[in-house]
Amino acid sequence: MKILVCISHVPDTTSKINFTDGDTKFDTNGVQFVINPNDEFGLTRAMWFKEKQGASVDVVNVGGPETEPTLRKALAIGADAAIRVNTEATDGFAVAKQLAKVVKDGAYDLVIAGRESIDYNGGMVPGMLASLIGANFVANCIGLEIEGTSAKAVREIDGGKETVSTSLPLVIGGQKGLVEESDLRIPNMRGIMMARKKPLNVMEPIDPSAETNATSFEKPAPKGAVKLVDADNVDELVSLLHNEAKVI
Amino acid sequence: MSVIVYTESEKGKFKKAAFEVVSYAKAVADQMGTSVTAVTINAENAESLGNYGASKVLSVNNANLDTFNAKQYASVIEQAVKQDGGNVVIVSSSADSKYLAPLLAVGLEAGYVSNVVEAPSSASPFTVKRTAFTNKAFANTEISTDIKLVGLSNNSFGLVESGGSASVEEFTPSIPDSGVSVESVDKATDKVSIADAEIVVSGGRGLKGPENWALVEDLAEVLGAATACSKPVSDLGWRPHSEHVGQTGKPVASNLYIAIGISGAIQHLAGINSSKVKVVINTDSEAPFFKAADYGIVGDAFEVVPKLTEKLKAFKAQNA
Numbered sequence: 001m002k003i004l005v006c007i008s009h010v011p012d013t014t015s016k017i018n019f020t021d022g023d024t025k026f027d028t029n030g031v032q033f034v035i036n037p038n039d040e041f042g043l044t045r046a047m048w049f050k051e052k053q054g055a056s057v058d059v060v061n062v063g064g065p066e067t068e069p070t071l072r073k074a075l076a077i078g079a080d081a082a083i084r085v086n087t088e089a090t091d092g093f094a095v096a097k098q099l100a101k102v103v104k105d106g107a108y109d110l111v112i113a114g115r116e117s118i119d120y121n122g123g124m125v126p127g128m129l130a131s132l133i134g135a136n137f138v139a140n141c142i143g144l145e146i147e148g149t150s151a152k153a154v155r156e157i158d159g160g161k162e163t164v165s166t167s168l169p170l171v172i173g174g175q176k177g178l179v180e181e182s183d184l185r186i187p188n189m190r191g192i193m194m195a196r197k198k199p200l201n202v203m204e205p206i207d208p209s210a211e212t213n214a215t216s217f218e219k220p221a222p223k224g225a226v227k228l229v230d231a232d233n234v235d236e237l238v239s240l241l242h243n244e245a246k247v248i
Numbered sequence: 249m250s251v252i253v254y255t256e257s258e259k260g261k262f263k264k265a266a267f268e269v270v271s272y273a274k275a276v277a278d279q280m281g282t283s284v285t286a287v288t289i290n291a292e293n294a295e296s297l298g299n300y301g302a303s304k305v306l307s308v309n310n311a312n313l314d315t316f317n318a319k320q321y322a323s324v325i326e327q328a329v330k331q332d333g334g335n336v337v338i339v340s341s342s343a344d345s346k347y348l349a350p351l352l353a354v355g356l357e358a359g360y361v362s363n364v365v366e367a368p369s370s371a372s373p374f375t376v377k378r379t380a381f382t383n384k385a386f387a388n389t390e391i392s393t394d395i396k397l398v399g400l401s402n403n404s405f406g407l408v409e410s411g412g413s414a415s416v417e418e419f420t421p422s423i424p425d426s427g428v429s430v431e432s433v434d435k436a437t438d439k440v441s442i443a444d445a446e447i448v449v450s451g452g453r454g455l456k457g458p459e460n461w462a463l464v465e466d467l468a469e470v471l472g473a474a475t476a477c478s479k480p481v482s483d484l485g486w487r488p489h490s491e492h493v494g495q496t497g498k499p500v501a502s503n504l505y506i507a508i509g510i511s512g513a514i515q516h517l518a519g520i521n522s523s524k525v526k527v528v529i530n531t532d533s534e535a536p537f538f539k540a541a542d543y544g545i546v547g548d549a550f551e552v553v554p555k556l557t558e559k560l561k562a563f564k565a566q567n568a
C-alpha cells in the first residue's frame with residue numbers, strides 16, 4: 001500500500017497572530033511553525049500501517065522553501081520521502097489541484113490529510129482532493145483500518161460517531177482518535193540524522209490560479225473587561241444574562 | 249440567477265441551522281436582486297422555509313437518501329444548482345454540510361469559503377468575512393468564480409422571519425453510487441449536539457473527576473444546553489472525546505458559553521472565541537479565562553454551580 005500524508009505547515013498553537021502590509025499579509029515574524037496537529041495524528045497512523053502492514057509513507061506539502069523544516073520533521077518521525085510543490089498555498093481549491101497531480105503521478109492508494117488546518121481552518125482540501133481524483137472520502141475520521149483494498153473508518157458526527165465501510169483509493173480528513181496523543185512520536189537523534197539523507201523532491205506547480213483570495217485581515221475588536229459577580233449573589237448573574245446579554 | 253441554499257433536516261425535521269442559512273440566503277439574494285431557492289432532502293413541511301425568505305423549494309424525496317452520504321447529497325445539490333441556474337450556493341457549518349461542501353465545490357467548479365460570519369460586504373467582487381487562525385482573526389475573502397459557495401458559521405447570522413411563502417416543487421435527481429456506506433451509528437439522541445446548541449456548558453479539570461459531572465449536566469439541562477469539556481478532561485477519559493472543544497477539538501459558536509473549572513488556555517479559547525457571551529466560574533481570579541469572558545464568578549464550582557442551577561430553575565419557572 002502506498003500512503004501519502006498531506007502536511008500543512010502552520011503557526012504553533014500559542015502563536016500571536018499579527019498582520020503586516022496594511023493588514024493584507026500574515027506576519028510570520030517570531031512565529032514558530034509546526035506540523036498541523038491533525039496531520040501529526042495522521043502521520044502517526046501512517047507509521048503504524050508502515051510498521052504493521054508494510055506500507056510505504058510519503059509526505060507532501062504545497063508551499064515555499066520555508067516549509068522544508070516541517071517536512072524534514074515528518075521524515076525524522078519516519079516517513080520515507082517528502083515532496084514539496086513549490087508554490088505559495090493561497091486557496092484550498094488551488095492546493096487540492098496541486099495535490100491531485102501528486103497523487104495521480106505517484107499512484108497512491110491512501111491519502112491521509114487532516115480534518116482542517118489550524119491556520120485557515122478551511123476544512124476543504126481533503127474533500128476537494130478526493131473529488132478531483134475520484135477517490136472515496138471520509139471526513140472527521142477518528143479511526144481507520146485497512147485490509148486489502150477494503151477500509152473501515154469511524155467518523156465523528158454531530159453528537160456522536162458512525163462506522164463506515166469503503167474501499168481504496170481513499171482520502172481521509174483525520175484528527176485525534178486516529179491515534180492518541182500518547183502515540184505521537186518526538187523525533188530522536190537517529191531519526192533526525194536519517195531524515196537528512198531521505199529524498200525531499202521539489203516539484204514545480206501546475207496552473208497556480210486560485211478561486212478565492214483573502215484581500216485583508218482584521219482582528220476581533222478588543223473586549224471590554226469582565227463583569228464580576230459575587231459568588232454569594234448568583235441571582236445577579238441570572239439577571240445579567242437575561243436583561244443585559246439577552247441570552248436566556 | 250438565484251441564491252441556492254441547502255437546508256438540512258434530521259428524520260424529516262429541519263435543523264435550526266436550516267432556518268439560519270435561509271435567513272442568510274435571503275439577505276444575500278436581496279443584495280444581488282434575486283430570490284432564494286432551497287433544496288431539501290427528505291424533509292417535511294418544506295413550505296415553512298418561506299417564512300425565512302425562500303421563494304421556491306426543490307424538494308427531494310427518495311428513500312435511498314435516508315442516510316446521509318456526502319457524495320450523493322453533494323451530487324443532488326449540484327444538480328439542483330444547475331437546474332435552477334444558481335450562482336451563489338449556501339450551506340451551514342454542521343459536520344454533514346462541511347463534509348459535502350468541498351465535493352460540491354469541485355462539482356460546480358465553485359470557489360468555496362467556509363466559516364463565514366457576515367453577509368457579503370460587497371456583491372461584486374463577491375466578498376465575505378470568515379474566521380481564520382482559529383478565531384484569532386478574520387479574513388475578508390473574495391470569490392472570483394462564476395458560482396460561489398459559502399459555508400455559514402452556525403449562530404453567526406441568526407434567524408430572520410420575513411413571513412413570505414414558498415412554492416414547493418418535487419425534484420428528482422439521479423443518484424450516484426455511495427462509495428462509503430454507514431454500518432452503524434453511535435449517537436446520543438436525547439442530547440443537544442455542540443454544533444446545534446445555542447448554549448454550551450463546559451467543564452474542565454477543576455471539576456476533579458467524572459463523578460462530579462452531574463453539576464455540568466444539571467445546569468445544561470435547565471438551559472437546554474449541550475455539554476462540552478476541555479481537552480485534558482477527554483484525554484483523561486472523564487468525558488467522551490466528542491465533547492472536547494477548542495483548537496484541536498470541536499469549534500463552539502454558541503450564543504452563550506459557560507466555562508466551569510476551565511483555566512482558559514490559548515488553545516481552549518481559540519476554539520470557543522466565536523461564542524457571543526462567555527461566562528467563567530473559577531476559584532482562581534488570575535485564571536486567563538477572566539480576560540476572555542464577559543461575566544465571571546470567582547468561586548468554587550461545587551458551591552456556585554448548584555446555586556446557579558437552582559436560580560435558573562426558578563427563573564425558567566417564572567418566565568415559562
Ligand SMILES: Cc1cc2nc3c(=O)[nH]c(=O)nc-3n(C[C@H](O)[C@H](O)[C@H](O)COP(=O)(O)OP(=O)(O)OC[C@H]3O[C@@H](n4cnc5c(N)ncnc54)[C@H](O)[C@@H]3O)c2cc1C
Nearest residue numbers: 452453454478479494495496509510511513515531532549
Ligand atoms: C497543541 C495543543 C493543542 C491543544 N488543544 C486544546 C483544545 O483544543 N482544547 C483544550 O481545552 N485544550 C487544549 N490544549 C490544552 C490546553 O493548553 C490546556 O492544557 C487545557 O485547556 C487546560 O484544561 P483545563 O482548563 O480543564 O485544566 P487546568 O488548566 O488544569 O485548569 C483547571 C482550572 O480549574 C480551576 N479550578 C480548580 N478547582 C476549582 C473549583 N473547585 N471550582 C472552580 N474552578 C476550579 C483552576 O483554578 C484552573 O483554572 C492544547 C494544548 C496543546 C499543546
Ligand SMILES: Nc1ncnc2c1ncn2[C@@H]1O[C@H](COP(=O)(O)O)[C@@H](O)[C@H]1O
Nearest residue numbers: 006062089113114116117122123124125
Ligand atoms: N499547503 C498544503 N500542503 C499540503 N497539505 C495541505 C496543505 N493545506 C492543507 N493541506 C491538508 O489538508 C488538510 C485540511 O486543510 P484545510 O482544508 O486547509 O483546512 C490539512 O490538515 C492537510 O492535511
